[in-house]
Amino acid sequence: MQRLVSPWEIPGIMRKYHYAGAMSSIWMMLASGVFFIQFGNTVGMSNFQWGLMAGIASWLMPAQLVSAIVAQRTGERKKIWFCLAVAERMLRMIGILLALWFWQSGWPGAGVVLIVAVCVSSLSGTMALPPWMSWMADVIPKEHHGAFWGRRTAWIALSVISVTIPAALLIDVVPLEHKINAMLAVFVFATIIGLTDLFIHSSIPEPKLASSEHHHFFREILKPIRDREFRPWLVFHTCWSFGLYLGGALFVQFALEEMGLSGNLLGVTLAITCLGFAGGLTGGWSGKLVDQFGFKRVLFWGHLTWAMLPAVWLTARPENALYWLGAGSLISGVACSAANTAANKLVTRVPPPELRTVYVALSSSAGSLAGGCGAITAGVIMYYFGNSGVTTPLGVLSGFQLLFTISLCLRLSTTVLLIPRIKL
Numbered sequence: 001m002q003r004l005v006s007p008w009e010i011p012g013i014m015r016k017y018h019y020a021g022a023m024s025s026i027w028m029m030l031a032s033g034v035f036f037i038q039f040g041n042t043v044g045m046s047n048f049q050w051g052l053m054a055g056i057a058s059w060l061m062p063a064q065l066v067s068a069i070v071a072q073r074t075g076e077r078k079k080i081w082f083c084l085a086v087a088e089r090m091l092r093m094i095g096i097l098l099a100l101w102f103w104q105s106g107w108p109g110a111g112v113v114l115i116v117a118v119c120v121s122s123l124s125g126t127m128a129l130p131p132w133m134s135w136m137a138d139v140i141p142k143e144h145h146g147a148f149w150g151r152r153t154a155w156i157a158l159s160v161i162s163v164t165i166p167a168a169l170l171i172d173v174v175p176l177e178h179k180i181n182a183m184l185a186v187f188v189f190a191t192i193i194g195l196t197d198l199f200i201h202s203s204i205p206e207p208k209l210a211s212s213e214h215h216h217f218f219r220e221i222l223k224p225i226r227d228r229e230f231r232p233w234l235v236f237h238t239c240w241s242f243g244l245y246l247g248g249a250l251f252v253q254f255a256l257e258e259m260g261l262s263g264n265l266l267g268v269t270l271a272i273t274c275l276g277f278a279g280g281l282t283g284g285w286s287g288k289l290v291d292q293f294g295f296k297r298v299l300f301w302g303h304l305t306w307a308m309l310p311a312v313w314l315t316a317r318p319e320n321a322l323y324w325l326g327a328g329s330l331i332s333g334v335a336c337s338a339a340n341t342a343a344n345k346l347v348t349r350v351p352p353p354e355l356r357t358v359y360v361a362l363s364s365s366a367g368s369l370a371g372g373c374g375a376i377t378a379g380v381i382m383y384y385f386g387n388s389g390v391t392t393p394l395g396v397l398s399g400f401q402l403l404f405t406i407s408l409c410l411r412l413s414t415t416v417l418l419i420p421r422i423k424l
Contacts, residue, residue, distance in 0.1 A: 002075070002208045005139055013139055013204055014148055020200040021152045022159035027194030029160050030167060030186050031092055032118075034268055037252045038171075039096065039183045041262070043103040043110040047253055047386055051379020053115045054249045057122035058375060061368030064361035065221055067127035068134075071209075072220075072357050077131035078206040082198060084128035089194040091121035096187050100180065129364060130357040137348040137356060138207045143291065145349065149341045150287020157280035157333070160273065168269035209354070223355060224362045229423060230350060234366050236418035237343075240303065241367035243414055245374030247310045247407025250382060254313065254400045259321035271326035279333020286338035295342035300419045302339030306332050307411035310404040378403050 005013065030036075040050070067084065071077045095117020103110040140148050167186045174182045224230050255272060256262040290298050312328030351359035386399035397405065 002206050005205050005207055009205070010139075010141065010144075014151075016200055016204055017136070017140075017148070018152050018155040020197045022155045023193050023197035023200070025156040025160050026163050027089065027190045027197065029164055029273060030190035031089075031096075031194070033164070033273060034252055034256075034265060035167065035171065035183055035186055036096075037256065038262070038265060039180070039187075040099075040111065040114060041256065042180060042183075043099050043114065044108065045111040045114065047250060047257075047382040048379045049111050049115060050253060051249055051375050051377075051382065053118055054245065055372040055374075055376030055379065056115070056119050057126075058245065058368040058372030060119065060123045061126050061372075062365040063123055063127050064130050064364050065358070068130040068357035068361035069220065071131040071134065072354070075209040077135045077209060077357070078202070081128045081131040081135065082202055084124045085132075085198050085201075086195070088121050088125035088128065089191055089198075091117060091124060093187060093191045095121065096184070100184065126364075126368075130361040133348055133360045134209070134357040135206055138209070138353070139204065142349055145345050146287040146290030146295075146341055147284065148287070149344055150283035150285065150290075150337070153283030153287070153337050153341065154281045157277035157283070157337075160277045164269050164273050165266070168266040172264070172266045220355065220358050221362065224351070224359045227351075230359065232418070232421040232423065233346060234363060236414065236422065237363060237367045238370045239414045239418060240411065241371040242374040243407050243410030245371035246378050246410065247313075247404050249375035249378045250400070250403065251313070255321065255325060258318075258398065258400050259316060259325070260318045261321060264322075267322050268325075271322045272329050275326045276329035276333040276336075279330045279335075280337040282334050283337040283341065286334075287341050289338070290342050290345055295345045296419070296422060298338050299342040299346070299422070300415065302335045302337075302342060303415045303419065304412075305335035306339055307408070307415050310408040310411070313404050314401060314408075 037050070045053075067080060071080050074080070095114055098117060099110045099114040102113055137145075167189075171179055171182045171186070225234065252268075252272070255268055261268050286298060286302070309328050309332045312324055312331070316324035347360055347363050348356060381403055382399045384399075385402060389396045389398045390402055392402075
């Protein structure tokens with residue numbers, strides 16, 4: 001039943017959000033992070049296919065507009081989110097099992113099966129986001145939003161670190177012929193944790209959604225675009241997402257292939273995942289900064305620091321890769337946590353409550369469409385220059401180095417030129 005949330009319930013609800021968010025992130029990192037990419041490489045995924053899958057999954061984000069409108073019209077945000085989130089977790093696991101079966105049967109299209117299953121799973125997860133964000137924003141008081149989100153980020157970081165290290169160690173120590181089974185065990189464990197998260201979430205009450213006077217689909221969608229205060233954020237988010245995905249979509253492939261770390265999953269997990277999430281432990285501090293000084297300052301400095309990450313990747317060499325990649329992950333973890341907390345507060349608190357789902361959906365869709373273009377562009381660049389490289393005034397750059405150089409320039413210029421235009 002939908003009901004009002006009493007002030008005395010808020011501390012307990014925030015704790016549930018922390019626990020459930022940590023479990024959801026554990027599922028995400030185990031089922032779609034380094035372990036999933038290693039599994040995909042094992043069943044025959046190519047760099048082009050990875051870029052294609054990331055791009056298609058991102059292009060599905062506009063489906064959020066559908067779930068946002070349905071949630072707004074029906075007012076049933078919690079039910080819609082729950083059904084879509086269950087489908088997301090189950091479909092990914094089914095895709096993994098099917099791909100493994102086809103690969104073991106000797107069928108060369110296992111990677112195609114994995115792409116289709118992951119994209120359908122991503123579609124469900126994508127559509128679940130606007131109802132959840134609107135529901136969460138109605139429950140958590142506005143004045144505590146930054147601190148709440150920051151503490152949640154810190155809980156997520158600690159939990160992911162405590163789980164991914166044993167998982168990486170398990171896969172590294174088992175014999176080669178059993179590694180695929182160890183990965184499968186990790187995915188099954190992740191799915192159980194991910195489903196448990198949903199039932200914890202479902203115990204959080206849902207306030208009744210504020211009614212909207214807008215009932216025309218396209219008019220509601222165009223409302224955020226016509227909002228002169230919100231439009232500069234959409235422009236920045238779109239441009240930033242293209243540069244982000246262009247350099248980041250194949251980053252784990254860079255670590256596993258070009259840096260020669262495919263046989264050291266524990267080291268990769270520590271350097272990329274754990275140190276990145278360790279930087280996220282500062283989320284409580286950065287969240288308080290957002291509440292105290294406003295989101296624009298944190299948004300600018302967080303993105304500016306985050307934008308420098310490709311420069312760190314460019315300096316990495318196989319003999320020192322873990323050190324450079326780890327340092328970059330730690331710094332970007334701090335910056336990313338701060339930037340995302342500020343962006344989250346901007347997107348959920350600026351819109352009128354009755355149109356919050358639409359604003360969230362349109363912001364995510366704009367960024368994801370651009371990110372999908374960036375990911376597919378990365379795959380195409382690797383397809384043509386991955387083996388031969390390209391000659392530039394700076395010398396011969398490999399395909400990955402070309403990606404990181406372009407991404408670095410795009411991220412810096414986008415941050416410096418477009419964030420100051422946001423007047424909120």
